[in-house]
Amino acid sequence: MSTASATTSRGWIKPVIAAVVIAAIGFGGYTALAKREVAPQLTFISLKGEKITPESLKGKVVMVNFWATSCTTCVGEMPKMVETYNKFKGQGLEFVAVAMSYDPANYVANYAETRQLPFKVALDADGSAAKAYGNVSMTPTTFVIGKDGKILKRYLGEPDFPALHKLLDESLKS
Known part of the structure; x- marks a missing residue:
């Protein structure tokens, strides 16, 4: 397998990694918002x-x-x-x-x-x-x-x- 075809066949890796990172950031933001902080119990x-x-x-x-x-x-x-x-x-x-x-x-x-x-x-x-x-x-x-x-x-x-x-x-x- 030539270097050019090996590079081309793995060209999908960067977009997949980017998609996984974006999904993780989105999920982290969602869970941070979903876990709202309880207000202090003060008088x-x-x-x-x-x-x-x-x-x-x-x-x-x-x-x-x-x-x-x-x-x-x-x-x-x-x-x-x-x-x-x-x-x-x-x-x-x-x-x-x-x-x-x-x-x-x-x-x-x-x-x-x-x-x-x-x-x-x-x-x-x-x-x-x-x-x-x-x-x-x-x-x-x-x-x-x-x-x-x-x-x-x-x-x-x-x-x-x-x-x-x-x-x-x-x-x-x-």
Whole structure:
């Protein structure tokens, strides 16, 4: 057998290897998405002193939004978060706005009161909530948690609100 015919007869090897690699990458991506992370089982304390327990959120779609009064993007997105909450609360959406540990409690309370935030606002005084959610340090960071308690989506920065609304609509109906 000549070298040319040996090379030609094995010409199929590279495309097959490429197909196997692409399939493996695709399968890995699928399984990574299929194995969604379970949201931390935390009890938040609201500004009003009420406990927001994992049991009280069980079986509900929940948004957990880490924010700060000193964060321009957070303040800018907050009216859209209020609109989102008001649009979906009748379908069972729960929302917890968690102020970062460095945000003074009186600033958070003043902001929540003057803006008449309709959802629960909690303080993460010791930073334990941010740590439990994967060491959140950038604000805003928003998590959408499904009825099964698993994280459906994590947004760094302001969410794409039409896409967020679609996700909430689908999650609340299931």
